[in-house]
Amino acid sequence: MSDCGKLDELGNAAPPEYPDKLNKIIHLFESLPEEERRETIVSYSENAKKQEPRPGEKFQLEDVRKDEECMDTVGVYLHVDENGKAHIRMTLGPEVQTLTRAMTAILCKGLDGCTPQEIVDLPSDFVTRIVGAELVRVRSQTIYYVLTRIKGICRVWLNRQRAAQAQVA
Amino acid sequence: MATNPSQYAHPEALVETDWLEQHLDDKNIRIVESNEDVLLYDTGHIPGAVHIDWRADLQDAVIRDYIAPDKFAELCSKNGITPDTTCIFYGDKANWWACYALWAFRLFGHEKVKILNGGRDKWKAEGRPMTKEKPSVAKTNYPTPKKRFDKEIRAFADEALAQSQAKKPLIDVRSPGEFKGEITHMPEYPQEGVLRGGHIPGAKSVPWKTATKEDNTFKSADELKKIYLEGCGVTPDKDTIVYCRIGERSSHTWFVLTYLLGLNNVRNYDGSWTEWGNKVGAPIEKSA
Numbered sequence: 037m038s039d040c041g042k043l044d045e046l047g048n049a050a051p052p053e054y055p056d057k058l059n060k061i062i063h064l065f066e067s068l069p070e071e072e073r074r075e076t077i078v079s080y081s082e083n084a085k086k087q088e089p090r091p092g093e094k095f096q097l098e099d100v101r102k103d104e105e106c107m108d109t110v111g112v113y114l115h116v117d118e119n120g121k122a123h124i125r126m127t128l129g130p131e132v133q134t135l136t137r138a139m140t141a142i143l144c145k146g147l148d149g150c151t152p153q154e155i156v157d158l159p160s161d162f163v164t165r166i167v168g169a170e171l172v173r174v175r176s177q178t179i180y181y182v183l184t185r186i187k188g189i190c191r192v193w194l195n196r197q198r199a200a201q202a203q204v205a
Numbered sequence: 206m207a208t209n210p211s212q213y214a215h216p217e218a219l220v221e222t223d224w225l226e227q228h229l230d231d232k233n234i235r236i237v238e239s240n241e242d243v244l245l246y247d248t249g250h251i252p253g254a255v256h257i258d259w260r261a262d263l264q265d266a267v268i269r270d271y272i273a274p275d276k277f278a279e280l281c282s283k284n285g286i287t288p289d290t291t292c293i294f295y296g297d298k299a300n301w302w303a304c305y306a307l308w309a310f311r312l313f314g315h316e317k318v319k320i321l322n323g324g325r326d327k328w329k330a331e332g333r334p335m336t337k338e339k340p341s342v343a344k345t346n347y348p349t350p351k352k353r354f355d356k357e358i359r360a361f362a363d364e365a366l367a368q369s370q371a372k373k374p375l376i377d378v379r380s381p382g383e384f385k386g387e388i389t390h391m392p393e394y395p396q397e398g399v400l401r402g403g404h405i406p407g408a409k410s411v412p413w414k415t416a417t418k419e420d421n422t423f424k425s426a427d428e429l430k431k432i433y434l435e436g437c438g439v440t441p442d443k444d445t446i447v448y449c450r451i452g453e454r455s456s457h458t459w460f461v462l463t464y465l466l467g468l469n470n471v472r473n474y475d476g477s478w479t480e481w482g483n484k485v486g487a488p489i490e491k492s493a
Contacts, residue, residue, distance in 0.1 A: 078247045134244035170261065171243055 054162055055154065058146030065166045073168055081137035087144040089113050089125040099189050100127065108132045110182070114152075114189045121149045122193075124186055135167060139179045142166060143186055152190035158183070208418075210322075212426035214467025218460075219322045219423070220293055226333050229253050235290045235342075238325065239306035240297040241453075249335040251295065251328060255284040255342065259302050259453070263309045269476075274350040277313045285342030288315065295321035295328065299414070299421040305456040308473055311358055313350045320460060323422040330420070358459070360446045360472040362480055362487070365405055369488070374438050374445040375408040378458045379478065383450075384410040386491035389482065399482035403489035405448070409437040413454040416461045429466055441468055448474035448481075 054062060065073055089095070093115065100111035108129025115123045124147060126140050147155055160183055164172050167179065210216040220228075228234060229252050236254040238246050246256040257263065262280055265272055272280070286292060292310060294303035300320055307318045321328065329335065360368070368375050382388040386402035404410070415432055416424055423429070433439045445462060447455040452475030462471040481487050 074244065074247055078244055081244070081248065133242040134248055135242075138244075 054158070055147060055150045057148060058142075058158075058162065061142055061146050062162050062165050065168075070168065070170075074171075077138045077167060077171075078134065080139075080141040081134045083141040084126070084128055084137040087124075087126050087141055089127070093125065095125070097189050097193055099185070099192075102129070110185060112185045112189045114193055116152060116193060120151050122152050122155060122190060123148055124189075126182070126186075135171060135179045136182055138167075139163070139182045143182055147186065152193050155190045156187050156194065158187070208422065208425040213423075213465040214426075215464045218319055218464035220319050221322050222328050222331055222333060225251070225293065225321055225328075229334075233289070233291055235284060235286050235292050236321075237284070237292050237294045237303075237306060238296055239294060239302040240325070241302055242297055245297055245325070247337070249337050251325075252334055252336045252338070253340050254295075255340060257284070257306050259305055259309075263306065271309055271312060271353070274313060274353060278347040278349040281315070281347035282345045285345055286315075287345045287347060289317065290345075291317040291319060293319045293321055295324050297325050299326070299417055299457070300324040301413070301453045301457050304460045305453040308358065308452075308456040308459055312354050314352070314354055315350075320464075323420055326421050358463075358472055360448075360474040362474070362476050362484060364472070365446055365448065365474045365476075365481065366487070368444065368446045369405050369407045372407055373443055374440075375405055376433075376437060376439070376445065376447045376455075376458060377404045377408040377410050378413040378447055378449045378455050379404075379410075380412055381410060383478070384408075384492070386489070389478075399450075399479055401482045401489055403482075403491040405481060406488050406490040408448075408490075411437055411458070413449070413457045416458065423461065423465060426465065429461060433462060433466060439466075439468065441470070444470045444472070446472050446474050448477040450478045451475065452477050 053059070065076065068076060095113040095115045097114040098111065100109060102109040108131035110129065110132065111127035113125040117123065124144050126144060128137060128140060147158070160180060163179055163183070172179070210219055213219070225236070236251050237257050238250050238254045239257045239259055240246060243258060246254075250256070257280070263271055281287070292307070292315065294300070294307045296303035303320055303324060307320060310318050365375065377384050383402065384404045386404070389399040389402045411432060416429060418424055424432075439445050439462065445468065447458045447462070449455040452473055455473050455475075455477065459471055459473045462468045482489070
């Protein structure tokens with residue numbers, strides 16, 4: 037079973053609200069008092085660097101760019117393994133904000149092992165459950181940017197797969 | 206051009222990183238960090254620094270306005286500040302938010318204020334000490350300010366309109382693209398809900414960054430005089446209004462004009478473009 041799949045109370049397969057790994061992270065944050073939540077966000081932000089590509093890793097898609105709406109260059113790297121599971125790596129420029137760094141680490145861990153389609157279908161309403169409404173402000177909206185970029189690269193991968201399948205057919 | 210701080214009108218309004226490192230334990234000062242990145246302080250800050258959040262601490266939760274004087278007194282008391290405490294502000298983005306917090310403190314009449322020249326980035330780039338430890342400060346009993354100095358250092362939309370109609374100095378400190386009306390948000394920022402692009406008629410474009418050097422410190426007094434006094438008609442005998450999108454970048458320019466050039470009649474229009482660009486009946490000019 038996919039890491040992203042889960043069973044409902046009756047044991048029936050139900051569409052997952054969130055991938056299991058991400059769900060655990062969400063529940064962790066929701067259980068924390070505000071001060072500890074902030075500390076945990078900072079801790080995740082400090083782990084963002086660990087999500088960078090490692091020597092020898094190969095990716096089907098790489099998307100490194102500096103967009104208008106983000107402070108610095110953000111790179112997204114996608115590897116889809118032989119089982120169709122996505123593995124994301126990311127690089128962040130030095131100007132990227134703390135919340136965005138934290139969200140990078142959270143998403144790389146929380147979405148690891150999902151299929152590209154599951155990532156594309158993921159709702160974004162979990163963000164406030166992780167960081168809390170107080171920290172999500174107009175000038176912090178770039179936390180959604182990371183999710184948008186990850187979904188974007190997965191969408192490109194899916195489109196290419198579909199195009200390749202159509203050619204074969 | 207080399208900077209000689211003594212040439213500024215109020216050189217005492219700036220402290221250098223060297224000086225601050227030697228005064229970290231000075232009981233008469235309170236170091237205040239204020240950033241755009243709301244969690245940056247939590248990742249590490251200057252030892253002893255307290256954090257003032259430009260939105261959660263300084264702005265009213267319901268009305269688009271600053272906190273009431275009693276809340277300001279609470280904020281200062283909580284952070285161990287008395288009316289005699291010298292508050293030294295610093296932060297990210299070349300001190301935008303530090304200047305904004307300083308301006309808000311002046312709004313409540315707190316007089317002993319300074320900026321750390323170069324801000325957080327310079328301090329960090331120089332390898333000076335940082336800590337995650339939040340200081341334990343003794344609570345004070347800051348008296349509730351009797352008034353807010355809105356009339357003296359703050360401008361409202363009707364005053365900005367009157368300034369425009371009277372052809373008095375108005376300085377738009379946003380990016381050139383925002384001034385021209387090509388974009389309605391800062392480059393690298395999300396759209397923040399402004400309907401129309403352009404600038405207040407008659408405003409001169411002097412992006413805030415014009416006042417700083419590469420290391421985020423302020424340019425010399427002579428350079429600043431050329432930019433503002435010779436370059437855009439600001440003079441001590443005329444009122445000047447500065448604005449941006451929400452008043453934070455213009456606080457930086459307000460600090461330059463007020464403290465470094467010594468003009469006494471500069472006001473910050475904090476409603477700025479997020480108000481003017483949406484305001485019914487407000488005239489807008491666009492330019493190439």
